[in-house]
Amino acid sequence: MILRMSSLFLRTLREDPADAEVPSHRLLVRAGYIRRAAPGIYTWLPLGLRVLRNVENIVRDEMNKIGAQELVFPALLPREPYEATGRWTEYGPNVFRLKDRKGADMLLGPTHEEMFTLVVKDLYSSYKDLPLSIYQIQNKYRDEARPRAGVLRGREFVMKDSYSFDIDADGLQASYELHRKAYIAIFDRLGFDYVIVKAMSGAMGGSASEEFLAIAENGEDTFVRSPGGYAANVEAVVVPQAAPVDASGVPAAEVVDTPDTPTIDTLVDALNAKHPRTDGREWTAADTLKNVLVMLVNPDGSREPLAIGVPGDRAIDEKRLGAQVEPAEVVAFEEADFAKHPELAKGYIGPGVLGSENTSKIRYLLDPRVAEGSAWVTGADKTGFHVLNLVYGRDFTADGTIQAAEVRDGDEAPDGSGPLASARGIEMGHIFQLGKKYAEALDLKVLDQNGKLVTVTMGSYGVGVTRAVAAIAEGNHDELGLIWPREIAPADIHLVATGKDAAPFEAAAKIAAELEARGLTVLYDDREKVTAGVKFKDAELLGVPTIAVVGKGLTDGVVEVKDRRSNTRVDVPLAEVVDHLVSAVRG
Amino acid sequence: MILRMSSLFLRTLREDPADAEVPSHRLLVRAGYIRRAAPGIYTWLPLGLRVLRNVENIVRDEMNKIGAQELVFPALLPREPYEATGRWTEYGPNVFRLKDRKGADMLLGPTHEEMFTLVVKDLYSSYKDLPLSIYQIQNKYRDEARPRAGVLRGREFVMKDSYSFDIDADGLQASYELHRKAYIAIFDRLGFDYVIVKAMSGAMGGSASEEFLAIAENGEDTFVRSPGGYAANVEAVVVPQAAPVDASGVPAAEVVDTPDTPTIDTLVDALNAKHPRTDGREWTAADTLKNVLVMLVNPDGSREPLAIGVPGDRAIDEKRLGAQVEPAEVVAFEEADFAKHPELAKGYIGPGVLGSENTSKIRYLLDPRVAEGSAWVTGADKTGFHVLNLVYGRDFTADGTIQAAEVRDGDEAPDGSGPLASARGIEMGHIFQLGKKYAEALDLKVLDQNGKLVTVTMGSYGVGVTRAVAAIAEGNHDELGLIWPREIAPADIHLVATGKDAAPFEAAAKIAAELEARGLTVLYDDREKVTAGVKFKDAELLGVPTIAVVGKGLTDGVVEVKDRRSNTRVDVPLAEVVDHLVSAVRG
Incomplete structure (x- = not known):
């Protein structure tokens, strides 16, 4: 195939689009x-x-290789299945909802667990039909609060x-x-520099992910990630419960x-000034227990306050906290909320x-x-007062633990494989062991070998195809433009004829035709x-x-x-x- | 490629689905x-x-051959461009509308004239950029009042x-x-038995279609269609204006x-009984002028009554009328409407x-x-009375003409090419000369050779890809199941192994592998x-x-x-x- 730039529906731009924050967005538009x-x-x-x-075809090819079968669901979906699993509500404002002309509630599918579950329920009934893997490559919709970066x-x-x-579980595995x-x-x-990390399963339910x-x-x-090979999404880092310590030598709590x-x-300074430790060490933030109040807003709009106790030297990580409380959203605990709780002494809550x-x-x-x-300095529930030597288990209790504190570079990996170092990434794929959540909600059962109805176990696996294009661009560009990996590029060869004479154009046209005959796509x-300079600039930009x-x-x-x-x-x-060009392409 | 029915995600049904009215729907589901x-x-x-x-690829291939370039627009669209062309309102309840989380109005694109126009405006600016043909193969949405037939x-x-x-117009042509x-x-x-007919352009605007x-x-x-080659959608038949006739011998009108x-x-009977013609002929319905009242409802909800005068032997064709008054809808003229017009003597309106x-x-x-x-018997606007010898142009006038009367088998074709015969069809494609409607509404202009801004002229061309699958099934089946044209079929060969011995399965597996190696797709x-009988039935059904x-x-x-x-x-x-099988497929 030959794509001729004289007629190609294309205009490259010299200027960055005003709304573009990241290179992939800038370059894909330009x-x-x-x-x-x-x-x-x-x-x-x-x-x-x-x-x-090209990206779609790579994904399709590899899915077909593992025997997954392609089908395609509608993007416009009825409410009922999503109601049955609770997600009609859980999705909150992230889903596009609409009514049809008869007033029936519909949505634009953000993910299709329900539809996949129902179609299998519809067609299959026996263990002999399993295992089954089915997939689609299709438009999805999410009403992101902050769509970004193209x-x-x-x-x-x-x-x-x-x-x-x-x-069963072995099959799922x-x-x-x-x-x-x-x-x-x-x-x-796709040519990614990527890492596979442990992940939270979020609103999807399920376990391993x-x-x-x-x-x-x-x-x-x-x-x-750690030098020893641990890697996790920050939301999914599970800090192990600290082992109990002996509190027998700790003096009684003292306000x-x-x-x-x-x-x-200000607390640490005041403690060191007015209540110095007796062991010669100075008080540090790590000796204090900070109690943070937040408000959780459930998808149905109901509100529930939550208090989190963390060592004073660590902040709450909003994303980690958010992942823990999904589908609720976290909002600030405001003055009006404090007004309803006169027992909370702001700044001195314990x-x-x-x-x-x-x-x-x-x-x-x-x-x-x-x-x-362990013993802590923490609020004494009275403005201007703290309590020293408050021992967890001796002097106070809690309702449980939560993985909400920030994870810092240098923290030991949960599996003991060395100090963690953080980096940033783009989520390109997500694989989950969903388990029976959807099969139970939608009653997907088959007969097992003994003729008994058993609930099917599901896995869910996504690849962001559109996003992959941006992520590949993000990882493959320089200051001049894009640099596509071969299998992704819009053409195999960018052939440029320059000058005012006919000769280069004639020679180039011949080369283009021969490359096409050899099965290559030529831009x-x-x-x-158009000057040679402009053509070179375009070639560098197009990548x-x-x-x-x-x-x-x-x-x-x-x-x-x-x-x-x-x-x-x-x-x-x-x-x-x-x-030469054919072997450059085919290697 | 080999699709093995032992693992294929497929269940054929012996029973017709309850909601299926037409063979294609029944068979595609079964x-x-x-x-x-x-x-x-x-x-x-x-x-x-x-x-x-397969259908998509045939369409894509032929579009590429004429130099059309593929791109793809979103299905979820902002309101503004559709507002600019008036279609946000015109589409009425046929379009799916929704609001995003910020309250912005959006729609699911029913057609994309606006988006195509805007993208060309965005990228192009000169006559040198033209001609251009661009296309997409993409999901469309219409909230049909009566979705039907699968x-x-x-x-x-x-x-x-x-x-x-x-x-310019030559370019468009x-x-x-x-x-x-x-x-x-x-x-x-696609293997269709099809006809190309003159059509109305409907809500699209434009001329030739x-x-x-x-x-x-x-x-x-x-x-x-006529023996002489005339063919038109019934809505698009334009009955020529009857030539004036000499009314000098017609007596004065008489109530x-x-x-x-x-x-x-009842009128014709009464006339023949009580007011026989003097020329020896009997009165017939064709001598009467029937005046039909309807109410037009505009997209903005406003209502406008309309009276249509047709020879009494012809009915109004709802579809022809509907096409003439689009985007207004036609509803009945009700008692309440008559009540507002006491001058209308129901049954005797003239x-x-x-x-x-x-x-x-x-x-x-x-x-x-x-x-x-021409002289007519028509209502005298007084209950129980008609008027004879009412001559058009002498005794009454009208506001214009309308192509709303039924077209009947045997009517002369408008171009004089013989008597019309009617048949039914499925609209598979529609080509229009849109002209400047959208370019004007959205201000798509380019510089011409003289450096003057001129409005671009557009054509619009659609193929119903999903519908094509149904229409092909509609035209290619028998009582046993589907019979796909080769290029459309889900596989090249349906290979069946029968019996209880291993031998046929081994031989078939070898044949399947060899066919795959020769580039064929084998089901x-x-x-x-599974008995041979069931397998044969499935093969016949699958087609x-x-x-x-x-x-x-x-x-x-x-x-x-x-x-x-x-x-x-x-x-x-x-x-x-x-x-043998390879040559059956490749011919």
């Missing part, structure tokens, strides 16, 4: 791959569509979602491993006067009033670093009255990995072949150039 | 190609998706829509002809007493009160068969413990055009090859069967 239609909603122009289809986080986007159906292998193959072919993150500075996800110390810093068994009745969850038997810059220039060298019988990634150039004799 | 998800909204199961993709008229469906952009040629190629390849109709008993569209004659039949210049102020349009100078029925059975014949060294369409069978020696 190179004429995508065009904004509405916030978070994009049109795919011809070259962009070619790239998108197609990196859009409101309409293409996803591959697949589901496995098994009779096998289906999960097959998908994991397929995903490794997909992300290798991993994410494939493309490592990228501009990623929205933070993950941590001390600490006026004007509503913050940890375990004396927190907890569902205590005066406030507010659920109180502790960071797992708080060991049984051929056959534009007349086809191999650029061949038929121009001045032609008088010496050579064509210049550039490698876009390494920026190396070589003059190839005209007679050899087709072979 | 054969496991599609599955209803909501009214008018379907899931495409693996075999169905293969068929859908995917024949759905609410979510795939369409190919393309648009041409030209600097050339682009239109190119598309017309491409459409002929497409519908030939043709439809490609698949001839089908269950089609929703009625078209007429006569015709009690209890509110219908044409031109005496109708017309915007007359007492009623109701717009009055005549059938073009009413010639200037291989490798199911054990792959060539069926090869490895069974009893194997002991004689032969494989039975059946042609699904002709129902012919031939025994082919095992050693030759692969070659």
